[in-house]
Amino acid sequence: MNAKKAVERQTGVALWRQIADLIRLSISNGDYDQTGMVPPEIVLAAQFGVNRHTVRSALAALADEGLVQAIQGRGTMIQRKERLSFPISRRTRFSQGLGGQARETEAKLLARAVLPAAGEVAAGLRIPPGAPCIQLDLVSSADGRPVSCSTSFFPEGRFPAMAEQFEELRSITKAFAAQGLADYVRISTELVARHADTAELALLRLSPGAIVIEATAINADPEGVPVQFSRTRFAADRVKLKIDT
Amino acid sequence: MNAKKAVERQTGVALWRQIADLIRLSISNGDYDQTGMVPPEIVLAAQFGVNRHTVRSALAALADEGLVQAIQGRGTMIQRKERLSFPISRRTRFSQGLGGQARETEAKLLARAVLPAAGEVAAGLRIPPGAPCIQLDLVSSADGRPVSCSTSFFPEGRFPAMAEQFEELRSITKAFAAQGLADYVRISTELVARHADTAELALLRLSPGAIVIEATAINADPEGVPVQFSRTRFAADRVKLKIDT
DNA sequence: CCGAAATGTCTATTAATATAGACAACTATA
DNA sequence: TATAGTTGTCTATATTAATAGACATTTCGG
The missing domain is CATH 1.10.10.10 (Winged helix-like DNA-binding domain superfamily/Winged helix DNA-binding domain)
Structure with missing residues (x-):
């Protein structure tokens, strides 16, 4: 020890x-x-x-x-000593996942765009390359400390109001629900750890040399049709990922 | 991009x-x-x-x-460009998991010991603190390149010959089987990413400043009784962890 | 076979990192 | 109220990291 x-x-x-x-x-x-x-x-x-x-x-x-x-x-x-335990399972939801660990969680929308799906995103969402998809960039914080930043893609054909709904409801889960998707599950997660790049250092307020864990995930509706392709970068010194199998 | x-x-x-x-x-x-x-x-x-x-x-x-x-x-x-995809699921096995990605996998025993279970290990294995357990330190390689190093603990009462069996059979799964446990599943996995310490730099042949992903896992028999507490450190630039839910 | 483009090697200079020592300022306690 | 233990600040010096420029060496295509 x-x-x-x-x-x-x-x-x-x-x-x-x-x-x-x-x-x-x-x-x-x-x-x-x-x-x-x-x-x-x-x-x-x-x-x-x-x-x-x-x-x-x-x-x-x-x-x-x-x-x-x-x-x-x-x-x-x-002064401070934290490492939030963050569950990774079929039903991972950011704010729920943190349970009672943080008094307040927040997801802030950094950018939104509609753009044609590129290779990896199109493959993950199982839509033809070039089909329009909505991109949302978020930073999630717990008690005012940034925990993760993410880039998500949604098929524009199925969820045309994703960005607006998120801005109003401040939650991916609620935005899905408002557009007729009551439930979704994670069908794939890949994890990689690496040094944070400059943009991530700024977004997550990390010191240079810090580590991020990058989770590339695909969520799907109950029928198994992909509804979200996301790439989330966690500040490695603030989280512990707990995998529920 | x-x-x-x-x-x-x-x-x-x-x-x-x-x-x-x-x-x-x-x-x-x-x-x-x-x-x-x-x-x-x-x-x-x-x-x-x-x-x-x-x-x-x-x-x-x-x-x-x-x-x-x-x-x-x-x-x-x-010259080289690799990142092995490593599955994390209820049935993770090192050599099986790598599938056809490597021609040759090897697990080398670094050290073995019998010692009283300390707090975290005892709790994970659900045995009383101080009860004897067997510790095995391994380095796992694929095609001659170290991928991970691990420290595992087994309850000595149930698997007294764990170390000897592993040395002979070169596989945790086979060593379990030889002692009457035909199957086991992972019941808990926690992931953390951090800088490698000096020992890990040497074992995994990493360059200073490199990152390791530390997976703390508990395996249990089909009845749910813990049989193994392990802490595995992966060389982060050589693996991608794929979570099957 | 010439020349463009690439890596290899050298010298010199400046900025950042690390060590060393001395002493001031503050806190807690005997 | 001394005093031991701690952080704060200063000066000086050596080592390492980074920049700058010049030129040699090798490869490859026209």
Whole structure:
């Protein structure tokens, strides 16, 4: 359990960032729950085998994220410690899924468009390439912290008012219902983890070098006809995906 | 689709590493499939808004991974481009899951031990804390490339010969069968993505800063009694997890 | 066989990262 | 109210990362 906290040099990742990532991990693992504080800078410096100033750079980055707060004379206190558990199942719904974990969830519409379906999207939705589909870009937050950003495609022929309905109802599920689809299930999910790109860093308010989990999913009506192709990028340090089989 | 390839400075992640990660992503996305080559260094430098030497550092890192090979006068060729699709379902089995994607799969036993079950393991296996369990550490490879490393725990009371059987049969499924358990299913899976630690970098032969997907899973016999608690770390740039619901 | 286009190698300079040490400022407690 | 323990700030220096430019070397097509 007490994994050796080692950092490596000349890897293209600055020591202070490696250390910040490791401390963030320790916080979310609950390693410091007894005290509610990060160990003193000198102790951390010894643990990682670096200078105290290097540790200070790491802690400054974490303070910048709002994860910790240093108080002169006392120490560095942990402000926040979250990793929302996010269910992935046939019936995944964003806000429901988070259950009682967040007081408030929000889905914000970033962009909408109607465009001809390209290869992957057309194949997933099983519509001819070039057929019109509606694209919605969303950012979902829990308690004001962005958790994921997503791009969804819906067949325009079947759900022409998807964008308007979503804007009014603030929910994909309700927008489907308003257009005659009472229920839908997930028929396919693929997961990939990678570094966040610049757009994602901004949308999810991540620090550079952060990780996103990209879930490419297809939802279908009860008859199995695809109704939604979506690509959701989760902020990896804020969520844990729970797969219900 | 043509996402803007932007890099950021003063982030603690060297530009050459950010660029290497982006190029690796482009390769696995198939962006360069038409030519089978990476664009010329000058072009990449212009795209990323950096000096040619910085791009060269990135390409050198990728060449070090064996992903590309530069040939003077011709260009930089893509050597390898893989992302194994790995199914996650109630009946996930490592070698079966990879199907025809790899010619050869191998599971190597790194370490074995008998130890008292600690909190999380005991809870997952539903045995009293302190009850003996068998720990097996494995590295799984496909075609000689490490794909994942895992730590599994089995209740010693029920499967006392787990380690020996695995060593002989080279398969968890067969080792279970040899001890009277013909079938088992996955009852729980949790996924988290994070940076690889030093041990994982070595085991999976990753370059520093690489990402792992950590899957914490519980397998149970047909009656629903847990038989295995496992924590598997996948090399994120080599796999795509496919969830069958 | 020439020249365009690509990678390889070298030098020099600037900016960012990391180390080192000293001491000030603040907190909690004996 | 000392004092130990902690964070904050300053200076100085060495190492690494990034930029800039020049030119050599190799490949390939006209």
